[in-house]
Amino acid sequence: MPHGPDLSISEVIRAELGAPVLVRRLDSSPRSDVSLVEFDGAPAIVKRVTGGPDAADRFRNEVTALRLAGQVRPSPVAALLAADPADLVLVLEYLSHTRPAEVRWTVDYAVALARLHTSPTAGLPPYRGAGQDDVDAFLSLAQRLDVPVPPSAADELRAVLDRLDGDGAGSLLHGDPCPDNAVLTDDGIRFVDLEGAQRGPAMVELAYLRIGFPTCWCVTALPAAQIAAAEAAYHDTRRSLGHPTTGDDLTDACVGWLIQGDALVQRAARRGADHWAALTRADWEWGTATARERLLHRLDVVTTMTAGHTQLAGVAALTDAMRSLVRQRWPRLSTLPMARNNPLTAGD
Structure with missing residues (x-):
């Protein structure tokens, strides 16, 4: 995924979430590219599924699972904000974190x-x-x-x-x-x-x-x-x-x-x-x-x-x-x- 303001994010996602600006690349597996991106100032995680002939299957699988698990309250997964199957790109809720007690x-x-x-x-x-x-x-x-x-x-x-x-x-x-x-x-x-x-x-x-x-x-x-x-x-x-x-x-x-x-x-x-x-x-x-x-x-x-x-x-x-x-x-x-x-x- 390119650095800088001109992200390779489709018009489908831009129309839904706004103009993207790359904040930084994040660590990910060899089979995906993950970045922290702001859409009109709101943070989100952009994930592009890559690598191997099964990439489209893995994309569909993740989209399906996120939508299914998102029906549970409180949700056990990050919310799916947008998805573009043509580019195998998902946009996910940015999760702010906290630190637990040592054993909790x-x-x-x-x-x-x-x-x-x-x-x-x-x-x-x-x-x-x-x-x-x-x-x-x-x-x-x-x-x-x-x-x-x-x-x-x-x-x-x-x-x-x-x-x-x-x-x-x-x-x-x-x-x-x-x-x-x-x-x-x-x-x-x-x-x-x-x-x-x-x-x-x-x-x-x-x-x-x-x-x-x-x-x-x-x-x-x-x-x-x-x-x-x-x-x-x-x-x-x-x-x-x-x-x-x-x-x-x-x-x-x-x-x-x-x-x-x-x-x-x-x-x-x-x-x-x-x-x-x-x-x-x-x-x-x-x-x-x-x-x-x-x-x-x-x-x-x-x-x-x-x-x-x-x-x-x-x-x-x-x-x-x-x-x-x-x-x-x-x-x-x-x-x-x-x-x-x-x-x-x-x-x-």
Whole structure:
């Protein structure tokens, strides 16, 4: 997006919002250009969706999700002020931010997530999480690490996928509900960047708090007390909006994130590669942790959650053995940073 007063913004948007003046470019993913712009003196965020043959689909998806979630009050998303499909440009409400108390952000995050999940879902694509290819690749990883695979593990993992596929398919999922896609305002947290929005099981995103924000560069661990308070707030919010809770057992969702190889790399690098095979050859950094550190954290979480779980006895044995082997093979791996303070974006 060009700098200076002559922005490449169509007459469609100019006619609706007024004359644009660029204030500054903002940090964004490789697949979008984002700027703070004033229209006749009023601040707004201008986002142009770029990169890849699916850019038009991602634009339509985000517009659809913003309009659907915008029906909830208080809204869990930034308001969509204008959109031009010809240029793949969205204009969003500029969200002024505030700073939360040190521990409070997790509760505010969970409340906003519950509001988002109870939004209408018409027109959104179905959830696409871990699949059979992920099961096969994860079990192959165990074999490459010389970890025996219990006979029941493959069937148990397939059953997890079946349960996730059929559970709570009516929820509006953000697709990437990371701390840097959330802004804490005076009215609560509002989400941005909904290109990956889907309709699917709410538990896969509520599990972010336990599994460590798996699709995020800023992957972190949370103290148990913060997780418990946030999950309670999530369920309370759903009930207050007249929606059933998702249940307290997030084991399946965490198992799904553990085996999903795409959760080791940023969004632009997902789909089509066996990241588990690459992991045995080399480690790589992404944000706050390496790929192997992400694996170790997820193995810790799933091993704890599956202990004594009758439907996942083979998975429990497998992840426990893999965790031990990973620690022995790569003894210098660090634990994930502990997010005691607020990791949310400062708004700009």
